[in-house]
Amino acid sequence: MTTLGHVLLGLLARAPASGYDLAQKLKGPVDFFWQARHSQIYPELARLEQDGYVVVQHVPQTERPDKKIYRITDAGTTVLKAWVIAPVEVPVVRDELVLKAYCLWLAHPAAAIELFRAHAHHHTELLARYQRNQGWLLEQWATEGRRIDSPWFGSIASIQRGIGYEQEYAAWCRWMIEQLEQAISD
Amino acid sequence: MTTLGHVLLGLLARAPASGYDLAQKLKGPVDFFWQARHSQIYPELARLEQDGYVVVQHVPQTERPDKKIYRITDAGTTVLKAWVIAPVEVPVVRDELVLKAYCLWLAHPAAAIELFRAHAHHHTELLARYQRNQGWLLEQWATEGRRIDSPWFGSIASIQRGIGYEQEYAAWCRWMIEQLEQAISD
DNA sequence: AGAGCCATGTAACCGGTTACATGATTAG
DNA sequence: CTAATCATGTAACCGGTTACATGGCTCT
Missing domain, CATH: 1.10.287 (Helix Hairpins)
Structure with a gap:
């Protein structure tokens, strides 16, 4: 599991969202210290789904492109909870x-x-x-x-x-x- | 020119050094906010030499492996001085x-x-x-x-x-x- | 007419990390 | 005897950025 995977689980633990929604939240330095582009988010969501940490709901739309709403599963919540209290390395600063x-x-x-x-x-x-x-x-x-x-x-x-x-x-x-x-x- | 290239020029502008010396300085978060491994430093030094920003002096040693001492050139100092006052993007924080x-x-x-x-x-x-x-x-x-x-x-x-x-x-x-x-x- | 939003994806590239490779000397 | 220091390199991998690709709707 990558850190981005945990980022996405952390967001989905609060509320279901589409890849687009998540990309919007991770655009700038809002709320917390992480950023990601949609090009990284979509493949990561697919991986989370394959691992069973999230489930997808296809939402057809007429006026807008179709959506895929992601929801965290019990398995996803379990790994997220374990990860939260696990030790972390201090990040390398390059400024x-x-x-x-x-x-x-x-x-x-x-x-x-x-x-x-x-x-x-x-x-x-x-x-x-x-x-x-x-x-x-x-x-x-x-x-x-x-x-x-x-x-x-x-x-x-x-x-x-x-x-x-x-x-x-x-x-x-x-x-x-x-x-x-x-x-x-x- | 990469940022690491400027890091190395910035260090060589103070004193000539070998790749090993530079790697030692860039091991931990000492003196300033940058880190690099020797595997990244050696190829970068070769590139700086090719571009004419540094010159090498081979120093044969008997008790220790041979050294390559790098020195910054006038061209190197010129690009470094221009880079120092050029605008920079704020770094993305991921913690x-x-x-x-x-x-x-x-x-x-x-x-x-x-x-x-x-x-x-x-x-x-x-x-x-x-x-x-x-x-x-x-x-x-x-x-x-x-x-x-x-x-x-x-x-x-x-x-x-x-x-x-x-x-x-x-x-x-x-x-x-x-x-x-x-x-x-x- | 053109810019910007909604919505999802893929592919090439690039900087940085980890691991592979060698080999002599010195300190514990 | 083993670990660490000196000294220089290469190769595989991985996370993140940039760019490519599509297409309808809305606001100026």
């Missing part, structure tokens, strides 16, 4: 911007400053989006009595990480800009 | 632990807590290592009058990001543990 910072002594500070301003802006925007989302999620969770076995808790946990991540990244960019501005003014 | 947090509503809190304790420990350790490294780097930088065109600045900039990253990750793990402990005690 080209940090690498550029490492080589920044070779560049004109004035030219480099633009680069970090753009990224500071991007991460600040994402942060704001996550924070808005968090507010809404907390409300939803409250209506269910803040139970840890509620899917809302999972969403909040992952968005919490996103907020911390973007906050820290934006702060680092601003720190870099400060350093570069100081170097220019000296 | 299996965050994904597990997203699915945590399916698990027993007591079993999940172990998982986050292990990761909290790991990130705290890495943080300490980065902080020790930072202290030493700041000293070195001070001896050069804290110039922004000093390689030490590059190292400090990237370690700064590492410190922020690990700090935030460890804090998130502790927050997760808190939530799970609260759920158990309730």
